[in-house]
Amino acid sequence: MNLGKRTGVTVSLLAMVSALTGCSSAPPLFSADGRPTTLIQCPAYGGWTLCQQNARATCQGASYDVLEQSTDNGQNGLLIACKAQ
Template sequence: MIGRALSLSISFAATVSALAGCSSAPPLFSSDGRPTTLIQCPAYGGWTLCQQNARATCQGASYDVLEQSTDNGQNGLLIACKTQ
């Protein structure tokens, strides 16, 4: 039983590693080292909801928009919070 669980854990870890290499996820940090966050909201509502979510994510602080996109009915903002 333990051998099977270990085998499944190793198999899962290998699968996650393989998929991570194919991911199109945004970078984890901006070029100046700040953590980034991808904010998504429905495109039909414009950018207001994304901007509100970005402000909430940065706890009211301002933020830089590193990338802005619209795809498959979703608006996306890749942001980095400014330091307070």
């Protein structure tokens, strides 16, 4: 491969990495009272039990508030905010 092609490939790769980095850096979301939120997802076929277990584990055993609950494309989702311990 000559230098011109190698430089073009390098520039293309750098541009793609920069674009992907921009997409993945979303700002954190917070509840109305300022607590950070977490989206817990689990397979819909198992009901809500696995999502609830994951939420408890995320909050390290503390209780949590469910801010939003949804089912889409075979996935259940809970948007939670952990309560203070």
